[in-house]
Amino acid sequence: MRFASKQQEPEVQPMNIPQATSERFQFKPIDQSLLKELNAQERQVIINKGTERAYTGEYTDNKEVGTYYCRQCGSPLYASDDKFESNCGWPSFDEELPFAVERHPDADGSRTEIVCATCNGHLGHVFLGERLTEKNTRHCVNSISMTFKEGPPQARAVFAGGCFWGVEHLFESIDGVYEATSGYTGGKVENPTYEDVLSKKSGHLEAVEILYDPTVVSYEELAKYFFEIHDPTQT
CATH class of the missing domain: 2.170.150.20 (Peptide methionine sulfoxide reductase.)
Structure with a gap:
């Protein structure tokens, strides 16, 4: 996954998200x-x-x-x-x-x-x-x-969707998220530019990589939050 340079964003207040539960979503096996x-x-x-x-x-x-x-x-x-x-x-x-x-x-x-x-x-x-x-x-x-x-545990998650700067901005406000980085994923073009992605010819989508502490926030919580703040059809 290639990541774009991060731009300066205004500060936001931390957002509350639901506490972890014992229930799990069902996911496809890892690639x-x-x-x-x-x-x-x-x-x-x-x-x-x-x-x-x-x-x-x-x-x-x-x-x-x-x-x-x-x-x-x-x-x-x-x-x-x-x-x-x-x-x-x-x-x-x-x-x-x-x-x-x-x-x-x-x-x-x-x-x-x-x-x-x-x-x-x-x-x-x-x-x-x-x-x-x-x-x-x-x-x-x-x-x-x-x-x-x-050091403390560090897990990685990637969420693909349009307007990655906005998604990155919101994820960084969540307790337990160490870092959110915008980039591209899913395509076959090596080292794509932003223009390549916008052309829809590279196969890549805008995405955000999340590094987080799974003892503070779970993958399930991050996924739920992503679908609450973002329409995945807007890619």
Whole structure:
């Protein structure tokens, strides 16, 4: 996605948006072109649902403060505050970031698999009732399914629509949004100009990239807000 230079905009007052709920919208699977190319070991675990050997993972004993992201698609999964020592041989967390992880019964019905909610990449399994923490939940996660970065969680969303300056301007007023950047997406012309996009021959649409903290505002809330402030047919 190519982004245009940002212009100076007048200040606006922060806008209130609804709080997160447990309900989720249904989305199409992530575009395969956005996924990281995996090596053989990563594919064995993330795609083929394998398990790395206990006590061999990079993050089993990691105590740094930051965020754990999906290795395949880069979506934030866990905060270091929710990591704990379980002595099981794999990184353990007693809570995921909002809407980051989905649970599915294993084929044999004996365990519950956890996968990245964005790309469906295999993470590990979740266990309940062990009383290891007050939340009574243990996400047993393969280190190879994750990457770690210092700092609070940062997720990315892209919304396409006409008049991207106006959309950018409004998104920047939302609590939890780090940055909104206008640009173009969807076409095949490399490095398009604004005139290329206006001509409708480049295949690109005006769009806004949102970098946000998913612990403060969810993707569902951002999507709902986008359709409240913008007519998507006006592209």
